[in-house]
Amino acid sequence: MSTSTRKPFPKTGTDWPSLDATMTEMSIGDVAWRDGRAPLYVFHGSDAAYEVGRAAFMKYFSENALGGRRAFFGLKRMEDEVVEMGLDLFQAPTGAVGNMTTGGSESIFMAVKACRDWARATGKLKEPFNIVAPYSAHAAFNKAADVMDLKVRRLPTGQGYRADVDAMAAAMDDSTIMLVGSAPCFPHGVIDPIQQLSDLALAHNTWLHVDACVGGYVAPFFQRIGRDIPDYDFALPGVRSLSADLHKFGFCPKPASNLFYRYEEDRERGLFHFDEWPNGQFSTATLSGTRAGGAVAAAWAVMHHLGEDGYMAIARQLADLTDAYVAGIEAIEGLYLLAKPDLSIINFAADGVDIFTVAEGMEARGWLPGLTRNPKGMHAMLSMFHETGMEDYLADLAASVTAARGAGSSGLKAVY
Ligand SMILES: Cc1ncc(COP(=O)(O)O)c(C=O)c1O
Incomplete structure (x- = not known):
């Protein structure tokens, strides 16, 4: 980094409210992970467990x-x-x-x-x-x-x-x-x-x-x-x-x-x-x-806080959520699961379209796409963050598949 663009060490201190506001502003462009738009990095069981x-x-x-x-x-x-x-x-x-x-x-x-x-x-x-x-x-x-x-x-x-x-x-x-x-x-x-x-x-x-x-x-x-x-x-x-x-x-x-x-x-x-x-x-x-x-x-x-019954309750919700995602994905023509998920991690591919072009479509619609390279596929670790956004996700996925037909292949790279 050249010295002209380097951030200087602050000369004076700043109070918390100002810092808080600046930090919030710095993160404005972040993926809306709380709405389930990140398929990795973050996990959620229940609001109470989070608190x-x-x-x-x-x-x-x-x-x-x-x-x-x-x-x-x-x-x-x-x-x-x-x-x-x-x-x-x-x-x-x-x-x-x-x-x-x-x-x-x-x-x-x-x-x-x-x-x-x-x-x-x-x-x-x-x-x-x-x-x-x-x-x-x-x-x-x-x-x-x-x-x-x-x-x-x-x-x-x-x-x-x-x-x-x-x-x-x-x-x-x-x-x-x-x-x-x-x-x-x-x-x-x-x-x-x-x-x-x-x-x-x-x-x-x-x-x-x-x-x-x-x-x-x-x-x-x-x-x-x-x-x-x-x-x-x-x-x-x-x-x-x-x-x-x-x-x-x-x-x-x-x-x-x-x-x-x-x-x-x-x-x-x-x-x-x-x-x-x-x-x-x-x-x-x-x-x-x-x-x-x-x-x-x-x-x-x-x-x-969760105990066995709390973890079981989340497992039930996660299992149902995963089934619903799988059903929704399989209902989109051309998409299929690469493997039947044992838990709530899904990996799916496409016939007749480049799945990375589909992923680009999802990115353009505000979803961070998770990718696998070999075999080529999309990837997501589903947790309870992914409950509310499911319908939007599936609708955008269907639209991205339609748009990807005949669109050629994508230069997107799988990055962890
Ligand atoms: C199967 C497996 N092992 C190891 C790791 C590494 O964990 P961490 O990122 O906490 O270092 C991960 C991360 O996702 C994982 O999925």
Whole structure:
């Protein structure tokens, strides 16, 4: 940036009302996400849960979860309880442990670090290590691998865009330290065959990480309302670690995720300890040092506020909403679902028109389009923000399809 256009550091202070007004003005062009016009980034369960999360966050706004053990005992207890409630939900055996992180990417990073250190400790696996994952696994595995000099072998998905377990088995060798399955995967919203991956992991004594970041916290409640959700959690004996984000379909404020380990010693492997500096023993279970106390408190409060019956009520609404979106999309000539959604993540494509041209039409009509590149499709994570705008969305989608006919193909790029 040239110095002439650089924003100067303010010479004098400004009061809050003026700042508030300026900030509101700065965001005028934002996507109308509260009206369901953003298919990703934001999630909503209920207005009451939103308010509880906000109040609890603000109550612990200044506290630092890094100091939970030495100073903020209430927060420490809340964090421990959030982890225990998660372990309970994901059917973890006695002895399983976990911790909170600031998000899915961090949970995945820590799981990969723990796994790498386990692999080194076994002395049986050859470096450079690799991770075997379906093509649909989240980019965060490559981010972790990039930092830790590991390789990720991504295999084409099989039927219904679920992991092809045979292909993954064939890709394993004596450098494979981790198998990955998603529950569900972000691109297509389907749960990988975790049962088969669990069997494969046990047969090879390999670490299986289940990435339940996006839907993990709502999937058990879809199961409880009678939806057909395949097993994916610690009930399967080969599942060694599992990540699940509170700040997505747990309906808690950001930044909040959980990483769970079947074995206590694996969490030890995930920890970072350092002593050779002036301030003495430094130990963290996360990449971050300072962590927002508000996020811990808010997760604790939202989980208690909703409880099992509250999450089930939202799951019912979400399941119905997803069915209605799917029916509406399938009723538009040329559009079809790429995969039957296991939860509320939808991915659909088009016959006879370029779906990216349709997406451009949606963008022109004020909707931020979510896209998948391979296969080409549109993508949305539906939460309760998407309830009120559904009719407008479907009407605009139909109009965009009609306009796209004969319009040629679009230069739009899929961007996450
Ligand atoms: C399946 C999956 N894993 C991991 C992540 C990464 O989570 P975060 O953005 O919180 O780092 C996401 C994000 O959407 C996801 O869908």
